[in-house]
């Protein structure tokens with residue numbers, strides 16, 4: 353029986369450690385800086401790379417949760433870290449050599465003689481052990497056999513998977529893929545390993561093969577596994593202080609007094625708080641109802657921060673419902689200027705209006721257009737935010753239906769709409785704005801088709817815009833190439849966010865500056881005129897009642913839809929419940 357993968361790793365590690373220990377007494381000290389594993393040809397451990405990439409003002413992720421999630425799949429990652437530290441201290445040892453090769457043997461004193469004899473003993477012992485191990489293992493080191501045989505594959509077909517076995521195999525295949533030359537079985541191709549891994553990801557995490565492969569291809573194999581694992585955990589509950597009504601410190605104190613355990617999200621935001629647990633429902637406290645805060649994912653702060661709304665500007669939020677970003681824009685503008693909050697979905701404008709009211713945003717006009725109609729409806733904005741409708745591949749932790757519902761067609765149709773919307777966003781901005789001329793595009797998707805490809809398309813179609821730095825302190829660079837496709841090098845200015853790196857929803861942010869007008873910027877009315885018209889129509893209220901009526905029957909239907917959705921998420925069939933209720937009612941004694 354060839355040794356198992358783990359046995360091989362353990363033996364290798366034991367040997368390496370021994371060699372290092374032996375080296376510390378036998379080698380001439382070469383003054384070498386500490387070198388992490390990644391620099392020696394092997395992929396750097398993800399934990400290390402995270403730490404390196406994270407600047408000081410990162411969101412304070414729930415490290416325990418994240419670490420335990422990582423550990424669940426990569427149980428040995430911590431050991432690897434320890435290994436590195438051990439190596440580090442060995443390096444220190446090397447700086448105090450017992451002797452060097454230059455030394456004259458004649459000058460050795462008794463202590464040196466003792467050390468020499470100890471060294472020789474250790475070397476002998478090591479050689480003997482190695483010889484014995486080689487005898488056991490055979491002259492040629494066997495490669496780890498992690499792929500199932502054809503018979504095993506056949507036996508597995510159509511049967512429920514052993515989850516422990518699947519998980520172990522995923523871990524082993526990932527390791528092989530990270531060091532293919534050394535660890536792959538002779539005669540097996542990379543594709544064979546990848547195909548088996550994708551199958552295992554589908555059965556273990558519940559993705560369709562199509563989506564599993566699409567997401568897998570975004571990362572290195574080990575990072576992909578971290579991504580899939582992070583999608584199994586929900587992100588921490590976060591709230592945004594509404595600075596129109598409160599200050600973060602005051603709000604935090606009030607909530608703590610109510611029994612909410614919280615802390616600031618991180619130094620990159622001055623308005624965010626992370627909730628650990630609470631004795632009261634955070635969506636129903638008096639402060640919530642009074643609009644002192646909004647429940648909002650930390651990643652949703654980012655596009656607005658990139659937009660940098662200024663006081664007295666005119667800003668368009670093209671796809672605004674339910675208003676998390678609109679209300680943040682309004683607060684950043686201190687209720688001055690005007691925010692046009694648009695959404696194509698009439699039903700969703702209700703929650704948008706409700707949030708605008710609750711948070712006390714008085715500089716907001718809600719409209720209900722297909723945003724592709726802009727700038728024909730209104731144009732000439734100082735800034736436009738397009739938080740585009742998307743496939744939701746960044747928020748699988750919140751909505752796991754994405755794992756099975758997204759098809760190839762979605763990644764053609766959705767980007768098509770996003771491209772049209774982005775061109776409309778660009779054309780709706782006033783290139784001569786004294787303070788702005790800015791467009792921010794964001795999605796809660798990690799798919800390249802919805803992010804870099806859309807931005808690249810816009811750059812091609814609208815040469816009058818440039819990508820600019822988002823100004824965001826966190827985030828990974830957008831792709832400048834992907835699977836043989838090359839994008840503008842400027843795409844590195846865009847930012848990507850993942851659940852496994854920042855413990856936020858998967859997100860994408862791109863910021864453009866419009867540098868010149870174009871024939872496409874045709875609008876029936878400018879934002880300024882529209883704002884004046886809307887304000888004169890309604891004296892006190894900025895919201896026109898014609899599409900914002902609250903209809904009890906419609907509300908009932910919407911509430912039922914939400915209840916059903918939540919039941920489905922919990923794995924309860926709402927129809928079965930209904931049928932059950934009907935039977936029970938029928939069985940109940942009639943009065």
Ligand SMILES: C[S@@+](CC[C@H](N)C(=O)[O-])C[C@H]1O[C@@H](n2cnc3c(N)ncnc32)[C@H](O)[C@@H]1O
Nearest residue numbers: 671672673674675676677696697722723739741
């Ligand atoms: C990601 S959500 C927006 C979330 C919102 N920005 C927030 O922070 O609360 C995308 C929105 O786009 C809207 N939408 C979809 N197609 C649209 C279109 N053609 N024009 C305008 N809005 C559209 C959807 O109704 C949905 O509310």
